[in-house]
Amino acid sequence: MPEASAQQAAKLAAAQHALRYVEPGNVVGLGSGSTASLFIQLLGERVKQGLRIQGIASSQDSENLARSLGIPITDFTKHQVIDVAIDGADEIGPAMSLIKGGGGKLLREKIVASACKRFIIVADDTKLVAQLGAFPLPIEVIPMAVPLVDARLRDLGFTPKIRQAKDGSGNYITDEGNILLDCTSSGIVDPEETAAEIRSIIGVVEHGLFLGMAERAIIAGEDGVREVMPSDLS
Ligand SMILES: O=C(CO)[C@H](O)[C@H](O)COP(=O)(O)O
Numbered sequence: 001m002p003e004a005s006a007q008q009a010a011k012l013a014a015a016q017h018a019l020r021y022v023e024p025g026n027v028v029g030l031g032s033g034s035t036a037s038l039f040i041q042l043l044g045e046r047v048k049q050g051l052r053i054q055g056i057a058s059s060q061d062s063e064n065l066a067r068s069l070g071i072p073i074t075d076f077t078k079h080q081v082i083d084v085a086i087d088g089a090d091e092i093g094p095a096m097s098l099i100k101g102g103g104g105k106l107l108r109e110k111i112v113a114s115a116c117k118r119f120i121i122v123a124d125d126t127k128l129v130a131q132l133g134a135f136p137l138p139i140e141v142i143p144m145a146v147p148l149v150d151a152r153l154r155d156l157g158f159t160p161k162i163r164q165a166k167d168g169s170g171n172y173i174t175d176e177g178n179i180l181l182d183c184t185s186s187g188i189v190d191p192e193e194t195a196a197e198i199r200s201i202i203g204v205v206e207h208g209l210f211l212g213m214a215e216r217a218i219i220a221g222e223d224g225v226r227e228v229m230p231s232d233l234s
Contacts, residue, residue: 010124010220011088015039017218017225018086018122024052027074029085029112030066032059032105035122036088044069056082058112059105060175076115084118090208092123092217093132096230097191101138101208104163107176110206113213121214125221128233132191136182138163138208143179145203150181152201156194158183178205 015038022028022043030040040055040062047053047070054074057063063073087109091099098121100106113119137158141149146162153160160181163172172180188194188209195209217228 006222007124007126010222011035011122012038013220013225014122014124014218015042015086017220018120019043019046021084021086021118021120022046022051022053023083026053026083027079027081028053028055029082029087029116029119030055030057030062030071031085031087031112031122032062032109033088033103035124036062036086037065039086039122040065040071041069044071047071054079056112058085058087058109059103061105080115082112082116084120085112085116086120086122087113089121089123089127089210089217090135091129091132092121092127092219092228092233093129093191094233095212096121096214096217096228096233097132098210098214099132099135099137099208100210101140101180102135104138104172104174104180106138106208107140107174107178107206110210113210119214121217123217123219125219128219128228131187131189132209133185133188136161136184137188139181139183139198140174140176140178140205140207141181142203142205143177146179146181149201149203153181153183153198156197158185176205
């Protein structure tokens with residue numbers, strides 16, 4: 001089987017497994033990206049079969065997809081607590097530290113994750129890493145502050161690059177109207193310290209390090225699907 005379709009099959013298997021964490025009456029956080037989208041499609045099938053849930057989406061794309069499938073959408077004015085959220089990740093590192101935001105949705109994803117009783121990651125096994133940072137860390141920045149934040153991030157050892165829109169129209173603009181800096185580094189040795197340093201930079205709206213948020217990860221690969229807990233990842 002070509003690698004791309006094996007990876008796709010793994011994403012689907014992880015998404016399928018995640019359905020067991022959704023219970024009737026739940027408010028469900030809907031993640032972003034290809035794996036989360038597969039979960040939303042499967043959830044839509046369950047809703048068509050009669051499952052009663054409501055979704056809170058972590059991106060406009062996910063909300064549009066959910067609505068097109070008949071998943072009722074709610075928001076934080078009606079529900080401040082999400083029972084369970086299912087989302088993807090770009091890297092899954094020690095103690096289930098995560099890099100997210102490859103799809104550009106990290107701010108709303110982190111808001112959803114922060115409001116969850118259970119935050120569950122779905123991913124293929126290529127996302128597991130011994131140390132975070134091979135994937136460039138996305139950082140969402142207020143547009144006028146980009147040159148200032150860029151300089152501070154370089155002081156921290158990052159090489160930031162402004163993300164470009166896929167359609168060639170210029171800078172990628174987030175759902176909240178901000179710029180994303182994709183920051184390469186030689187590796188993130190201490191994610192907690194790095195997160196605190198980035199957060200202290202005025203003009204940074206949010207960063208893609210999700211620390212201490214995920215309860216478990218559903219990981220799929222050629223050997224099947226397994227659940228991984230933070231304590232399993234040293
Ligand atoms: O953080 C994200 C979007 O901002 C995604 O969850 C992450 O990029 C993983 O995506 P995929 O499931 O397509 O590999």
